[in-house]
Amino acid sequence: MTDSVPHTRCGFVAIIGAPNAGKSTLVNRLVGTKVSIVTQKVQTTRFPVRGIAMDGDCQMVLVDTPGIFKPRRRLDRAMVASAWGGAHDADCIVLLIDAAAQLAVRHPGTDVKATAADHKAVEDVEMIIEGLKANDTKAILALNKIDLMKRDNLLAVTDELFKTGVFEDVLMISAEKGSGVADLKTLLGKRMPEGPWLYPEDQAADAPVRILAAEITREKLFLRVHEELPYAAAVVTTEFKDLPDGSARIEQTIFVERDGQRAIVLGKSGQTLKWIGQKSREDLAKLLDRPVHLFLHVQVSEKWSDDRSLYTQFGLEYDS
Structure with missing residues (x-):
């Protein structure tokens, strides 16, 4: 008589889509905790954050890729190359599409008025679908933001996209509300190959804590100054020290390109930077499960986006 050996499954899921x-x-919804930043700005994910989701005996390593769009700058090219790289290396691909944007552009007769951002999103999706076709790659279609649409309109958009021939399954979800996400998780779990888990069951992400800490602060930065500050900002953790009392001392530098941007980040009497620091400190304390002493500095560096070391830190290819 032999002892039964539990079978586990583990694989990589690339979640791609337009910004x-x-x-x-x-x-974040699939993992059950925040592992990737969410702001009002598009293109905020700059490197593939690997979130780890569990579903019974299955471990799914979720690669939250940067949005795929037509690149213009070096950083743009690196982000798009990273997104496609994550897709090519995955066991399963999910193409997440903003259903409301598709409806507004493709069915202008509805009560949803298309914005310039909607048109750009549809163009980006068409480019991604052509990229999947060129590589003879299949994906799961996840239509997002269904809570903003009527069912008849949703079915029309679904049918048009499925006819492209690149999708093997279609799910309708609301990532924000949670609708349909459990079904997606179950489907993804079934697609994972048999194999040992790559991470402990209670680990939520595999990004170095220094990078996660920098991303949390960058999220707060854009939440506070998203209207005034363009994408010309980066956050780097310059010191991470464990203190004898069990707390952590973290120093970070916020890089901007011009003196005027530095003034925006600082705010009147330093109040904006103080708010960013406070909100970031709260999230970091939850992430690390211990007190955090956070010190933020703002530095002007006109060409920070051409700094090769920053690309290396975030796992991006400088020469993309």
Whole structure:
């Protein structure tokens, strides 16, 4: 008589899509905790955050890729190359699409008025679908933000997208509300190959804590100054020290390109930076489960986006 050996499964899931489709929100929902930043700005995910989701005996490593769009700058090219790289290396691909944007552009007769951002999102989705076709790659279609649509309109959009021939399954979800996400998780679990888990069951992400800490502060930065500050900002954790009392001392530098942007980040009498620090400190304390002493500095560096070391830190290819 032989002892039964439990079978486990483990694999990688790439979640791709146009900027602002809701990829980070979906990853956080699947994992059950925040592992990727969510702001009002598109293109905020700059490197593939690996969130770890569990479903019974199955472990899914979720790669929240940067949004795929037409690149213009070096950083843009690196982000898009990273997104496609994550897709090519995965056991399963989920293409997350903003259903409301598709409806507004493809069915202008409805009561949803298309914005410039909607048109851009549809163009990006078409480019992604062509990329999947060119590589003879199948994906799961996840139509997001269904809570904003009527059922008849949703079915029309679904039918049009499925006819492209690149999708093997279609699910309708709301990453923000949670609708349909459990069904997606179950489907993904079934697609994972048999094999040992790569991470402990209670681990939520595999990004180094220094990078996660920097991303949390960058999220607060954009939440506070998303209207005034463009994408010309980066956050780097310059010191992470465990203190004898069990707390952590973290120093971070916020890089901006111009003196005017530095003034925006600081705010009147330093109040904006103080707010960013307070909110980031609260999230970091929850993440690390211990008190955090956070010190933020703002530095002007006109060409920070050409700094090779920053690309290396975030796992991006400088020469993409």
